[in-house]
Amino acid sequence: MAYSDKVLDHYNHPRNVGSLDKQDPQVGTGLVGAPECGDVMKLQIKVNPATGIIEDAKFKTFGCGSAIASSSLATEMLKGRTVDEALAIKNTEIVNELSLPPVKIHCSVLAEDAIKAAISDYKTKNGVAAETAQTA
Amino acid sequence: MDHEHNCWQCGSADAGSLFCRYCNSLQAPIPDYYAFFGLPRTLSVDTDELQNRFYSMSRLLHPDRFTRRSEQERRYSLEASSILNDAYRVLRDPIRRAEYVLKEAGYEIGEQRSKDVPPELLEEVFELNMALDELRMGDDGVLPQLDEMRRRFLEMLAAIDAALETKFQRHDTRPDDGGKAEVLEEIKSALHRRRYIRNLVNEVDRQLSSRNA
Numbered sequence: 001m002a003y004s005d006k007v008l009d010h011y012n013h014p015r016n017v018g019s020l021d022k023q024d025p026q027v028g029t030g031l032v033g034a035p036e037c038g039d040v041m042k043l044q045i046k047v048n049p050a051t052g053i054i055e056d057a058k059f060k061t062f063g064c065g066s067a068i069a070s071s072s073l074a075t076e077m078l079k080g081r082t083v084d085e086a087l088a089i090k091n092t093e094i095v096n097e098l099s100l101p102p103v104k105i106h107c108s109v110l111a112e113d114a115i116k117a118a119i120s121d122y123k124t125k126n127g128v129a130a131e132t133a134q135t136a
Numbered sequence: 137m138d139h140e141h142n143c144w145q146c147g148s149a150d151a152g153s154l155f156c157r158y159c160n161s162l163q164a165p166i167p168d169y170y171a172f173f174g175l176p177r178t179l180s181v182d183t184d185e186l187q188n189r190f191y192s193m194s195r196l197l198h199p200d201r202f203t204r205r206s207e208q209e210r211r212y213s214l215e216a217s218s219i220l221n222d223a224y225r226v227l228r229d230p231i232r233r234a235e236y237v238l239k240e241a242g243y244e245i246g247e248q249r250s251k252d253v254p255p256e257l258l259e260e261v262f263e264l265n266m267a268l269d270e271l272r273m274g275d276d277g278v279l280p281q282l283d284e285m286r287r288r289f290l291e292m293l294a295a296i297d298a299a300l301e302t303k304f305q306r307h308d309t310r311p312d313d314g315g316k317a318e319v320l321e322e323i324k325s326a327l328h329r330r331r332y333i334r335n336l337v338n339e340v341d342r343q344l345s346s347r348n349a
Contacts, residue, residue, distance in 0.1 A: 031258045038335065040261050062265040 003065050004099040010069035015076050018058045020044040028122025030114040034106060039063030041071050043114035045078055045086070047122055052082045059114075066104040070094050070111035083119055144208065154196065154216075162202065162209040165216035169223035169236060172216075179237060179304035179323075183228050190224045230300065231330070234323055243324055257332075260285065264336060268343050286340045289333050296330045 003011065019042070020027045026046050033040045039062065046056040057075035061068045073094055078086050094100070094108035143151035146159035153174065155162055166172045173189050175181065197220060202213040226232045235245055264285055267278040300323065307319040 031262060033258050033261060038339075040258065040265055042262055060262075060266075062262070062269075 003069075006098050007065055007069040007100070010072040010098070011065040014059075014068055014072040016056075016058050016072065016079075017060060019060060020046050020056065020058050025125055026122075028118040028120070028125065030117030030119070030121060032110055032113045032117055034063075034067075034110050039067045039107070039110060041067060041110055041114045043071055043074060043111070043118050045083075045118045045122060047083060049126070052084070054078045054081055054083065054086055063110075064104075064107065066098070066100055066107040067110060069098055070100070070107045071114060073097055074111040074115055078115065083122065086115060087119055089115055154193070162197075162205070162212045162216070164212055165219050167219060168240070169219075169227055172219055172223050173227065175227075177237065178308040179230075179234055180301070180308055181227055181230075181233060186224070186228055190220065190228075193220055230297075230304070231327065234300065234304070234327060238320060238324055238327070241320060243320065245324070245327070257329075260288070261336065264340070268339070271343060271347065282340055282344070286337060289337050289340075292333050293330060293337070296326055296333070300326055300330075 020029075022029050022044075024046070026049060028045045028047065030043045031041070032043075041059065041061045041063065043059045044057065045054045047053070048055050057078040059071040059075050061071045074089070077089055077093070081089075089112065091105070091108035091112040094111055095105055098108070100108055140150055141163070142149050143156040143159060143161065143163065145161040146156060148156060148158040151157060151163060153163065153166060153171070170177045173186065173193075175186070175189075194217070197213055197216045199210065199213045199217060202210045205213075226236050238245055264282075267281050267285065270278045271282065303319055303323050303326065307316055307323065310316050310319065
């Protein structure tokens with residue numbers, strides 16, 4: 001099966017590979033996996049607490065070209081959006097942008113899961129932080 | 137398990153499962169592994185007893201014993217011997233046995249979504265992949281870490297196997313209509329987890345041996 005040019009581009013020149021400080025309260029980390037194919041994807045966002053805008057996003061994915069391209073594209077899509085806008089990102093956008101074939105759609109689903117997991121981690125961290133601040 | 141049928145040779149009803157109790161002709165083999173061995177459908181199996189049955193049935197069913205019998209019996213003995221070997225290979229191994237029971241009960245094995253792997257395991261898998269990456273780039277400094285991870289995965293496997301044994305007993309002691317399904321569901325996810333970790337260990341071994349090669 002041939003990869004589309006866009007997949008190859010992201011695969012050969014992945015954007016935003018790396019990691020952010022997991023302990024930083026501004027950082028949300030999403031770690032998801034697809035056991036059957038062994039893909040593991042870590043996606044992190046750094047949110048400006050004042051504006052709610054995602055200022056940075058990093059990923060590291062162990063998996064096939066489509067999984068790497070999906071998460072690479074996801075980090076690009078995330079930057080500059082608010083957390084709520086980011087929650088609205090659907091895997092179909094990734095499928096269309098990368099022209100993923102049906103057998104690789106699960107890679108885009110994984111990327112969407114990773115985004116949601118990262119946001120949920122960020123919210124949990126800050127929800128908990130806010131509560132502690134109130135009780136203190 | 138009851139297996140009542142008429143003998144293909146003499147037509148007697150209630151012929152018996154292996155050989156007709158009236159005319160002693162070999163009957164069509166029962167494809168179900170438990171029924172074939174004449175064992176109850178339990179997840180815990182006495183493997184000594186299984187082995188005894190395997191040896192005695194091997195002798196009874198061996199195609200060499202049927203060279204002078206009818207073509208039908210010669211064919212049945214080949215089929216039966218083949219089922220016997222498959223059934224023994226599956227039933228003597230607790231994992232394969234459980235997979236067989238699940239599959240026969242209509243459970244899908246081997247299909248799952250991302251959420252099935254617990255988060256704490258994902259962390260380990262991610263760390264493992266990072267370490268393997270570094271190993272591939274020639275950094276032998278990660279070897280102790282890989283050894284340690286491999287050891288932890290093997291411990292997890294041992295823990296899963298111990299838990300499975302308990303679940304097997306729980307399954308076997310429940311009545312057919314009283315919550316066997318619930319236990320089978322638990323066993324299914326334990327098997328998935330087990331396979332996933334097994335794959336991780338295999339991957340570590342593969343990478344380590346290709347490095348030594």
